[in-house]
Amino acid sequence: MKNFYYSIISSSLVGAKSSDPNSYKTTSYVAVSIITCLNFFTINMLLNAGGICDILNIVEVDIISKKSLISGQVHGLLNFGVISLLIHYFIFFYKKNYEAILKKSPQKNGTLMIYYIAISLVVMIITGVLLRWLSNIGVVEDFTYMKPLWVLKLF
Amino acid sequence: MGQKYMHTVPHTAMPAMQPRFDCGHTGHEMLCGFGLNTPLRYADPSGWQNQPVITLPGGLSFYTLEGYHAYLRSLGHETPAFAGSYRYGPFQNGFGPGQFSGSGSLYAYDDYSTYDVVSNTFGNERWNGSFAGQVQSAYSNQQPNTYAQYEVNNDGSLNKTFETSMDNIQIVSSQNNINIYYTPLIAGNGPSGGSVLLSSHPVASGQGDGFSSSSVSGTGVLLQIADNVNTLYKHDTYRQTNGKIASIRKPNGQLRTSQQAQRAIRGSRLLKLGSFASNGFMAYNGVSSYAENGLTLRNGSDMVIGTLGTIAAGIVLFSNPVGWVATACIVVGAGSAIYGTATVGYDIYDEISGD
Numbered sequence: 103m104k105n106f107y108y109s110i111i112s113s114s115l116v117g118a119k120s121s122d123p124n125s126y127k128t129t130s131y132v133a134v135s136i137i138t139c140l141n142f143f144t145i146n147m148l149l150n151a152g153g154i155c156d157i158l159n160i161v162e163v164d165i166i167s168k169k170s171l172i173s174g175q176v177h178g179l180l181n182f183g184v185i186s187l188l189i190h191y192f193i194f195f196y197k198k199n200y201e202a203i204l205k206k207s208p209q210k211n212g213t214l215m216i217y218y219i220a221i222s223l224v225v226m227i228i229t230g231v232l233l234r235w236l237s238n239i240g241v242v243e244d245f246t247y248m249k250p251l252w253v254l255k256l257f
Numbered sequence: 258m259g260q261k262y263m264h265t266v267p268h269t270a271m272p273a274m275q276p277r278f279d280c281g282h283t284g285h286e287m288l289c290g291f292g293l294n295t296p297l298r299y300a301d302p303s304g305w306q307n308q309p310v311i312t313l314p315g316g317l318s319f320y321t322l323e324g325y326h327a328y329l330r331s332l333g334h335e336t337p338a339f340a341g342s343y344r345y346g347p348f349q350n351g352f353g354p355g356q357f358s359g360s361g362s363l364y365a366y367d368d369y370s371t372y373d374v375v376s377n378t379f380g381n382e383r384w385n386g387s388f389a390g391q392v393q394s395a396y397s398n399q400q401p402n403t404y405a406q407y408e409v410n411n412d413g414s415l416n417k418t419f420e421t422s423m424d425n426i427q428i429v430s431s432q433n434n435i436n437i438y439y440t441p442l443i444a445g446n447g448p449s450g451g452s453v454l455l456s457s458h459p460v461a462s463g464q465g466d467g468f469s470s471s472s473v474s475g476t477g478v479l480l481q482i483a484d485n486v487n488t489l490y491k492h493d494t495y496r497q498t499n500g501k502i503a504s505i506r507k508p509n510g511q512l513r514t515s516q517q518a519q520r521a522i523r524g525s526r527l528l529k530l531g532s533f534a535s536n537g538f539m540a541y542n543g544v545s546s547y548a549e550n551g552l553t554l555r556n557g558s559d560m561v562i563g564t565l566g567t568i569a570a571g572i573v574l575f576s577n578p579v580g581w582v583a584t585a586c587i588v589v590g591a592g593s594a595i596y597g598t599a600t601v602g603y604d605i606y607d608e609i610s611g612d
Contacts, residue, residue, distance in 0.1 A: 117576055118574060118575055125526055129526060129574060132530050133571065133575075136537045137537065140540070166608045170604035171539060171542055171597070174541065174546065175539060177545075179534075179538060211576065216576060219567060220568050223537075223564040223567055223568065227564060234551060237548075245549050
C-alpha cells in the first residue's frame, strides 16, 4: 500500500516535471494533497455513517452564505486540506523524501496520478450518493458535524 | 500538417548552418535546439557524413526521417489519425528490431513543433521489419550509444548542452505527443524517475493556454484576471535544455530572458493549480451538500462540473496534453470557469439581496 502510494506520488512528480522542471515538486505536493484531502472526506463520511466519528468541522465557514460555493470550498480546505497539506509536507519535503520516492518507485509519466485523481473523485461522489440513499431508506443516520472550534464569518 | 511557427530567422541570416542542416526542408534547420541520435530526427553537427538514414529496397535513399515521411505522404501512406503508440526501451539491448513494444503507428517529426503519423498498415512493418535495424546502423556510424543536445548560438556556432549514454534515454509516445526522457539507471536495474529532454509538443506554459486562461471556478475570479494579464504578456515559444529554461521568444522572434520565461511559466503553473484546487473543492462542496440535503440542481452541478474540471486540470498538470485531449480540457475548463463565475455571482447577489 505504501509503495503504491509512493508510485502515485512518483507519477505526479514525473508528470509535472515534464512540462515544468522548476516547480514540479510544489505542483505535485499541492495536487496530491488536495486529492488526498478529498479521500479523507470520503473516509470521514463512511466513518460518520458507521457512527464512529463526526464529520470534521474544526472551522465552520460562513463567508458569503453558509451554503455558497466559496464557503464550501474554504470549509473543505480548512478542515481537510490543512491536515493533508501538513502530512504531505513531511512525505514530500522532509529530508528531501521526494528524491527517494523517485528512486524507489520510478514512473514513466503522470498517467497513474491522473487515474488516482479520477478514481478518488468518482469514489467520493459514489459514497455521497450511496450514503444519501441509505439515509433516505433509514439504514444510516444523517451527517453529524462536530462542534466547531472556530467560526469564520465575513458577512 | 501542423503549423510551423518556430523559424523566425531566415536561412540566410545563419550561413554557417546551411551546409550542415539544410536537408531540403524549411523550418526545422533554424531551431535553437535539437537532439543527436534521437530517432525522431537525426542530425549530427560534429560529424555529418551525409549517410542515408533509410534506403528502400529500390535504392531510394533518405537522409532524414522528415524526408522519408514526406515521401510517405506523397504515397498517401500517412494519415492524420492517431492509433496506438510505441516506446523505445533502453533496457532491451538498445536500438534494434526487437526493442519496440506495443502496436500501432510510429510517429515521426516534420519539425520540432509538428508531427505526422504513419498509418497502421505501414507502421506495423516497422515493429518487426528492418527499419529499426537500419536506423540503428545509421546512428551507430555517427556516435554510438550517445545522446546529445545542442543549441545554436546567434553566430551559428553550436553549443552542446547535454550528453548522456543512450541507456539513459527513453522515448515515450502518448496520445499525440512524443517525449524523449532522461531516465538515468540505478545500478542497472531501472530508471530513477525522469525528465523530458525534448518533446514533440512542449506545452507553451508561458503563453497561458486555454485552460489556464479560463481557470475560474468559485474563488478563481482573481486568477482569471491574472491569467489574462499573463496571456497579454504573450510568449511564442520556450525551450528546455538540460532541465532548465534557457530562452523564450517574443512574437517578433527576439529572445526573452531566462528569468522572464521562468516567471511566465511559474505564473501559468500557479493558475493551473488554482483551477485544480478550486474545482476539487467544488466537487467536495457538491458532495457534502448532496449528502446532507439531498439532490438539488445546484449541488448536482457542483459535483459533476467540479469533478470534470479537476480531472481536466489534472490532465493538463500531469500529462502535457495536445490535440483533442487538450481541446477537451480547454472546453471543460471553460465550462467550469463560466459555471464557477456564475455561481459565485449568484451567491453574492443572494447575499446582497438577503434571499
